[in-house]
Amino acid sequence: MEVSELPIEVLKEAAWNANQTDAKMLQRLRSSISKYGLVQNLVVRPLGDRYEVLSGNQRLKLLREFNVSKVPCVVVDLDDAHARLLAQALNHIHGDDDLGLRAELIREVIRMIPEDEILKILPDTIEGLRGMASLGQETVAGYLHNWEQARSARLRNRIFKLTDEQLITVEQALDHILPEAVRHQGISPNTRGTALYLICKSFLEKENKDGS
């Protein structure tokens, strides 16, 4: 396979290119090319008096930005159908990361390169990156202990569906007891929940009293 250095003016983007990139991803590609240079050749085919880009349309946009004059390209001589098929093959034939191996790799990268620098190039969020780096680092016992602790500290949600009229009454009752609920904040940090609890408690106490 021969690599030719072609003048950038003779390269044209494929109008049929299905692979589109948003601004964020393009910025990452820009950062990558700025840092490492163009490390992957474009794939082009002769078309009329110019060359159509089958693979590297996004890179071509950025190379124009960078005022590059010559671009290393692999030139293939293909008809329309095979040009499109090859473009799809180049875009879609790839493996999936094994998450365990990726975690090891990310940990190693994080040890050597600041996170903000990594995030300029990789399409991860800071949380995603740290989460990936922490994969396999926590023991099962520690994880389950934390889960147990979170369960016991958890506030429980109850969903009620009320008509507008019912809601007005419930809100009035809650507002009525809210000052008392504020004084009971030790029970729960959710004051309205505590207010509801106090109403129910008061109801049950009255029921018990009436029943005895």
Added chain:
Amino acid sequence: MCAGNVMASTVTIQRAGRSSIPAAALHDLRLMPISQTDAKTLIVRNHYSHSLPGGTKLSFGVILNSRLLGALTFGVGPYLGYKLVNGATPDDAVTLTRLWLSDELPRNSESKVLGIALRSLKRDTSLKFILAYSDPAVGHLGTIYQATNWLYTGLSSATPLYDIGDGILHHSRSLAHQLGSHSIRYLTSQGINAKTVSQSAKHRYIYFLNKAWSPRLNVPGLPYPKKGCDMNGS
């Protein structure tokens, strides 16, 4: 007695292929906590259902030589499933909702992994029992549960799923969460053309982490279903 409504959270172990890693590697298999995001990535990519049900509480990865080659998740499971055991509350149980192991792993990896998970849950949590379901409609009998000594309690009735025309079958719980209700009448009044889609009954298994709770089981234990046997457990 029906223990509750089985949602589409049936565990499936997909091990159709031939393992490429020697059996000796079983000793090196490790179970590690992983994020729900990572578990979802693996399950959606590899599990036949290509979905992780809502309500996932615990997620583990199966690691061999630094590679993440499996995932298992525990979650809330079927509504009222915990009522299978007298005096139990929702906090006493979780349901094994997904288990996927790579075909590269050696034979018996499933029982090894499940054994580690059950021992850990027994040792490090206050959970009393685990529920699991397998779907006879796709040829699953729950062989892994039989191999790891779970109790079989027969076929559990299943709540229908909901088709609202968006290409996804919704569980009643997620529909109620998203749209406020799963009532067909309510959905129709909101201009949503919803219809129910029946699910097949699932084989239901239970594993007591706290053996003292096993007498509280309020349905009889039944013989394990076998291939070619009547699906009603007879």
